Amino acid sequence: MKAFSYERASTVEGAAKAAAQTPNAKFIAGGTNLLDLMKLEIETPSHLIDVNGLGLDTIEKTAEGGIRIGALVRNTDLAADNSVRRDYGLLSRALVAGASGQLRNRATTAGNLLQRTRCPYFYDSNQPCNKRQPGTGCSAIGGVTRQLGVVGVSDACIATHPSDMAVAMRALDAVIETIKPDGAKRAIPIADFHRLPGDTPHIETALDHGELITSVVLPAPIGGKHIYRKTRDRASYAFALVSVAAVIQADGRGKVAVGGVAPKPWRAEAAEDELRKGAHALASALLADARPTQQNDFKISLTERTLSAVLAEARG
């Protein structure tokens, strides 16, 4: 790990300002992704701003009937919250399908959204990677691609976003609230939060330099059946090959997001018109632009089958 200086921020305004004023600074929350990458010198911040003391660790009701989740709420606490269990069940389910009990006790809402890809070549600093080092090439293309993306990918990068939580939040139309170093606040719909790689795969989100996530807002509960189904190589403690987050209403309509297949939680609102025709129609619409490799084209049929299981569970 490279040496770095460290400060404990005490106000959100101060934290954002410090990030802009200190060269090569980064926020640290749970540390479970950032420290992993710093040990490998894939992330090399020279200053860390600890945001754990900002008091952003509560879940509150909004005037609109939804909830505002503090950026520092731990994944365990979010999954265990009574209103989340009752009104946003798929979010609880997605959270407890991710990582391990120990990791969820530290991992935070903001950190989870911002976790970086698990592409094995991104982690292997002996190999070129456009995301890690822009312009060096993509080792995954033509390499071992079983885990990697099938849709939304580009010629520069085919990595997936590994979060389970974010897939549920995409289906729930979450909004990410932030503060910038100049004090300006904004709200970013989750659909616009993660960026597709295009030819700049190192730019992963809509956040500006020094912009701090303060909370994530969920709109008022919409009822329906809440399902999160994760298909993976082990029954527990493994990243998704394919996952489906869905809210299905009694009339068969609903909202569906897919994980494990794309550089961001994958949802196409227009495709949801196909929901009542079944899993095949829905999967075909969702993955219409897919460009899988020989090694990962199984994710196309796996998506359809996972959707099919989700729709059966919703009916049952």
Add this chain to the structure above:
Amino acid sequence: MPTPIQLELSRRKLLVSSAATVAVAGAAKDVRAADIRGKALQNTTAVALEVNGETQHLVLDNRTTLLDALREHLHLTGTKKGCDHGQCGACTVIVDGRRINSCLSLAVMHEGSKIQTIEGLGQPGNLHPMQAAFVKHDGFQCGYCTPGQICSSVAVLEEIKANIPSHVTANLTEQAAITSAEIRERMSGNICRCGAYSNIIDAIIEIAGVPA
């Protein structure tokens, strides 16, 4: 007057004798220019931790993980370094009542935290019931993952009592039950390369007081 050779020897001794001193001395020289805010940027930070009931004041290189602070600075070597990347669970300790991977946390982020390690859970002659159950059921082979397994086990039973759901919890709006399936799922962050899993589950089940 020491001869040159003696000097050389004592210098070496100094270098190996205390990694902590060397790290701090090295880092202190490395204070970078103040940033635009006029704040001095230092590579070390003072932190007070309560470890197994005793307050410890340390000045640490910011890079020091909680795991390295426990092992290298406080010489509590019961907590083990396995993968050092949050994957194996050997470094599991209980911080403010919750189990975490001490390898993926900086010690300086734990100002005021109460940390419980395997040494604090129980000692020879005064074993924690979970430690005794691991011995009774042979819940290990080489023993390297065991401190992490035991810290995790103790915390898992508390998590179920506190009604924190897991991937196998059938109904999110009911109290989570202490079952073998729940314990297996919740222990998946602790890897045992010897494969002592079935005996580990037997030990936890006995302490949980449920039929296997």
